[in-house]
Amino acid sequence: MASSRDRQRKLARAKLDRQMARRAARVRRRRQIQAGVGVAVVLALIVVGSAWGLGAFDRDPAENSAAEDVCLWTPQDAAANTNLKDVGTPATTGLPTEGVRTMTVVTNQGAPVTAELDVASAPCAVASISHLASRSFYDNTKCHEITTEGAVRCGDPSGTGLGGPAYSFYDENVPTAAPSPSASPAPGQPATYPKGTVAMIGSAPGANGSQFLVFFKDFTTADPKYSIIGRVTSGLETIEKIGKLPTVDNGSGAKVKPKDDDVVVQSLTVTEPAPSPAATPTTTASATPAASPSAG
Structure with a gap:
């Protein structure tokens, strides 16, 4: 066992x-x-x-470039604000981001005003103005204000300061603040907005639409609010003439409305970018204006 x-x-x-x-x-x-x-x-x-x-x-460089070309157009309620005019929106991609375009403004006050628009610094503003010009948006509208800052304010079909297209876009090229709010810059210091500057102005700060300023004198401020989009290259004497017109109260307590003479923008055109030598000749954006939709 x-x-x-x-x-x-x-x-x-x-x-x-x-x-x-x-x-x-x-x-x-x-x-x-x-x-x-x-x-x-x-x-x-x-x-x-x-x-x-x-x-x-x-990401591929081409992809980065395409992303940078996008402009954001924020819809505005044309039904709620009858001062707005719906003429569609510009493209959002494939927009030019370099070079210049020429804006020509014909008024009832003298020689045409020609301005060079800086596409590189303000591509969205230039795209917007070009789009609106191609729809005859600015034609036969009034410059409704001669501002106390020394600029002629134009681009509102309603003439109220509240009008524009049925979209808005953000600021792009606002200058840096000046050291002091003095109307006269220190020696050697350029003005914030030199005479001849073309800038956007929104019915609310930062909400640009169609309205723009053309300065007939230097303006320096410690609180810049306007996007610079270009400069006058000829016809500045016409802007200076408008700046000397007498003004009256515009209904808000500000004596900025031209008193006796309506300042009318008879036409506003923007040239397309200059083509290469082998391309077709340059045409203006408003050469064949499309029919404008009725205001919202």
Whole structure:
């Protein structure tokens, strides 16, 4: 009997040893797999970090350029504000971002006023004015204000200061604040808005639409609010003449409305960008005006 029991104990011991050996082998394999996975993860992180540092995940330059070309046109409620005129919106992509365009304003006050619009500094403002000009938006509208800052304010078909298109857009090229609010800059310091500057003005600050200012004298301020979009290149004498017209109260307590003579913008055109020598001749944006939708 003792011999039989001993044999059973040996068999049981051998079975236990085999089980322990298999369990130890599984543990070793698991640890090897985990170690391999850890090494793989570390190597992957090293590779990804190196690729990131070398710019492998940067977007294609063309994609970046396209994103920068987008202008945001914020819809305005033409039904709630009857001073607004809905003529659609400009494109949002593929807009020019360099070069200049020429804006020509013909008024009933003298020689045409020509201004050079800076596309690089204010691409959205230039795109908007070009779009509106192509729809004859500005034609036969009044410059309703001669501001106390020394500028002629135009571009509102309603003549109220509250009108514009059925969209707005943000500021683009607002100058930095002057050291002091003095009307006369310190020697050697340029004016915030030099004479001849063309700038956008919104019916609410930062909400630009169609209204613009043309300065007939230097204006310096510690709180610039207007986006500069260009400068007058000829016809500044016409703006200076308008600036000398007598003014009356415009209904809000400000004596800024031309008193006797209506200042009428008879037409406003914007040239397309100059073509390459092999391209077709330049045409104006308003050469073939589209029919204007009825005001909202």
